[in-house]
Amino acid sequence: LEDIHALYATFGGKVKDFTFSAGLRAEQAYTTSELVEPDPETFENDYFKVYPSVFLGYAINENSTLQLSYSRRINRPRAWALNPFVDRGDPFNLRSGNPFLLPELINSFEFNLQQRHGLGTLTAGVYFRQLNDIISRISETQPGGVTLSTRGNLDRGRNYGIELINTLRIGKKLELTASSNGLSSIHISDPTRPY
Numbered sequence: 001l002e003d004i005h006a007l008y009a010t011f012g013g014k015v016k017d018f019t020f021s022a023g024l025r026a027e028q029a030y031t032t033s034e035l036v037e038p039d040p041e042t043f044e045n046d047y048f049k050v051y052p053s054v055f056l057g058y059a060i061n062e063n064s065t066l067q068l069s070y071s072r073r074i075n076r077p078r079a080w081a082l083n084p085f086v087d088r089g090d091p092f093n094l095r096s097g098n099p100f101l102l103p104e105l106i107n108s109f110e111f112n113l114q115q116r117h118g119l120g121t122l123t124a125g126v127y128f129r130q131l132n133d134i135i136s137r138i139s140e141t142q143p144g145g146v147t148l149s150t151r152g153n154l155d156r157g158r159n160y161g162i163e164l165i166n167t168l169r170i171g172k173k174l175e176l177t178a179s180s181n182g183l184s185s186i187h188i189s190d191p192t193r194p195y
Contacts, residue, residue, distance in 0.1 A: 002076075003030040012055075019057040026050050033099035035084045043084055043099035049074065067112040067125075075104040077135055081151050094148045102153050105132045120167040120175070129159040134187065157187040 005028045012021030031045040053071035060066060083097035112125030134155035140148050161183040168176045 001032045004028070017059040019059075021055045023053045024050065031082065031099075033082055033084050041084070045100050045102075047102060049103070049105070063116040065114045067110070067114060069110045071108050073106040073108060075106065077101040077103065077151070081135065086148075092146055094142075094146060096148060096150045098151045101135060101151055102133050104134050106130070107132075120169050123163075123165045125163050127159075127161050127163065131157040131159065136189065155187050155189050157185060160184045
């Protein structure tokens with residue numbers, strides 16, 4: 001059972017050639033997992049998180065705009081990753097979820113140049129993303145040579161990239177979008193971290 005309560009607010013405006021907006025979302029999550037068999041047990045994993053966002057745009061001229069943005073995003077674990085039930089389908093390779101998993105958090109920074117042309121828009125940009133509490137697969141050897149696989153928040157990482165997006169309007173009802181993305185990713189594991 002996952003119950004999420006959230007409050008959020010945004011504001012924005014324009015000053016001469018600058019446009020801006022900012023937002024803040026605050027969440028309180030209540031997560032409860034119940035194991036019915038073989039021994040009934042209840043797991044609670046409650047957490048509070050705040051997700052800010054900021055956008056700034058500058059109009060160079062009628063057709064060109066510089067954009068700078070920051071946002072914090074969330075990637076929640078799915079129900080099967082939280083399920084504490086041990087799958088014994090293969091007696092030598094057991095699988096189980098982790099009811100204490102936290103969501104992955106992504107701090108995203110982007111800088112774009114948007115150029116409008118006769119048939120559409122071309123956007124070229126660079127981005128940096130800091131990833132925290134990445135959900136990783138963990139395998140432990142149990143007595144008798146049995147392996148138990150589960151999940152834990154062990155990794156953090158950084159993504160760097162460039163992106164090109166071109167939209168073309170063909171007539172009044174058709175728009176085509178082409179995109180290209182180059183990405184470099186670094187992940188750092190911390191095997192000593194409790195999960």
